[in-house]
Amino acid sequence: MTAKLLAIVLLTVKEAVRKKTFVILAIFAAALISSSAFFPVLDESSRLRLVEQWAIRATTLFAALIAVFLTGASLPSDIEERRIHTLLSKPINKTTIILGKFLGFTAVLALAILLMGTVSYLYIRLVHALGDETMPPLEARPRVVAAEFAAVGGHEELDPDGKRHILPAGREGSFTWIFRGLDRDEFDERIDGNIRMGISHGTELWGDIFVTFHDPQSGRQVRTTHSIKYNSLFPITVPRDIVGATGEVRMTVSKTDPRIHLSVREENAALSASDRGFLANICKGLILILGQTLIVMTATLMASAFASAPVSILFGLFVWFCGGFYGFTVESLKTSERMVAQIEKRIERGDRYRQAPNEIDPAIVKAANFLARNALTAIPNFGKFDFSHYLLNNLSLNASTLAGASGYALIYILVFLAAGTAVLHFKDFC
Numbered sequence: 001m002t003a004k005l006l007a008i009v010l011l012t013v014k015e016a017v018r019k020k021t022f023v024i025l026a027i028f029a030a031a032l033i034s035s036s037a038f039f040p041v042l043d044e045s046s047r048l049r050l051v052e053q054w055a056i057r058a059t060t061l062f063a064a065l066i067a068v069f070l071t072g073a074s075l076p077s078d079i080e081e082r083r084i085h086t087l088l089s090k091p092i093n094k095t096t097i098i099l100g101k102f103l104g105f106t107a108v109l110a111l112a113i114l115l116m117g118t119v120s121y122l123y124i125r126l127v128h129a130l131g132d133e134t135m136p137p138l139e140a141r142p143r144v145v146a147a148e149f150a151a152v153g154g155h156e157e158l159d160p161d162g163k164r165h166i167l168p169a170g171r172e173g174s175f176t177w178i179f180r181g182l183d184r185d186e187f188d189e190r191i192d193g194n195i196r197m198g199i200s201h202g203t204e205l206w207g208d209i210f211v212t213f214h215d216p217q218s219g220r221q222v223r224t225t226h227s228i229k230y231n232s233l234f235p236i237t238v239p240r241d242i243v244g245a246t247g248e249v250r251m252t253v254s255k256t257d258p259r260i261h262l263s264v265r266e267e268n269a270a271l272s273a274s275d276r277g278f279l280a281n282i283c284k285g286l287i288l289i290l291g292q293t294l295i296v297m298t299a300t301l302m303a304s305a306f307a308s309a310p311v312s313i314l315f316g317l318f319v320w321f322c323g324g325f326y327g328f329t330v331e332s333l334k335t336s337e338r339m340v341a342q343i344e345k346r347i348e349r350g351d352r353y354r355q356a357p358n359e360i361d362p363a364i365v366k367a368a369n370f371l372a373r374n375a376l377t378a379i380p381n382f383g384k385f386d387f388s389h390y391l392l393n394n395l396s397l398n399a400s401t402l403a404g405a406s407g408y409a410l411i412y413i414l415v416f417l418a419a420g421t422a423v424l425h426f427k428d429f430c
Helices: 002-018 021-041 044-080 083-088 094-129 278-304 309-324 326-348 362-376 388-392 399-426
Strands: 148-152 174-179 190-200 206-214 221-229 232-239 249-255 261-272
Touching (some): 002 021, 002 044, 021 044, 021 094, 044 388, 094 399, 174 261, 190 206, 190 249, 221 232, 278 309, 309 326, 326 362
Antiparallel strands (some): 148 174, 190 261
């Protein structure tokens, strides 16, 4: 069984080489280098972010194209040219064939993504080396979030998504994030972090705030003043010796003027541990891209078990497109559902509701939302594999996130493989 499976894997890899699959890498390199055309109108920081974004998007796109077009045409061409009859005439079952195809294409895609990742890494390093002192560092820092959040003053409000909370502070209000289990050795000489919050001072959307770090064991405090703008990310820093033996640190945001109004989300504040290595982070990001690509590949392979090459390719592109727009679709549904909920509340209160001539009936919108919600349960969410957020914000991709995304991909891969194998078993090639 192992020898037969290996033979199918090698045949699949040879097929990919014969079709000059890796020529697309030259196109990828040209597309990546073309980003330099925008350099003259960008500052140093924007150049680096452009190259990083371009590299991730291009790697994801070209990997998906390789997966769809290579996989979609393989099995149908074997059937049309009767090569599969030669395989089935030998003691090789259909499960071995589709599993061998999967492993072979996985090897090809892994190599292609590795090569594209290598080109991307070297190009990013080159752009960074040619920049001046204003160029952001190439680093990957773990994001350390608070174990507990507390607010003094104000009241609690639901966000539009109905899950997270905003806690506006009253005249004497403040916000406190409690970090536990911190290890001083996990940080540089100074602990960096950032906060994003809303602020208003009369008609002005800016103001000054106090940020106070407190070690409850020793009683030591470090207070700094920051001038911030509404909903803008602002950096914070404190000496790492604020972390005591207990590993607990409290960070409190308070107002310099009682007339200032503050609002914040619990998750909008975090600390950054020391650099874990840019190259290691890139490698973890490539694993995310591989996971997403394998979902597209196995979906295409499943379709190729019963459909023609063009149909299989279109199905693979459909899965890739829908998975990429999963997050946008979810947000659109939330907006639509909020609109319907507002109309229903008005009707419940007895308010008069008159439908505009070009407005869709709320009942129809509600039914469409219900169907869309159920359809989304079968569509993979490729937002789980988006590495650009980590790369552009110098964040280290943690092991739990990587493991969660890998497990999520594995579920879809196994389902598509099982479905493709089942279809192939019932298909007659005579």
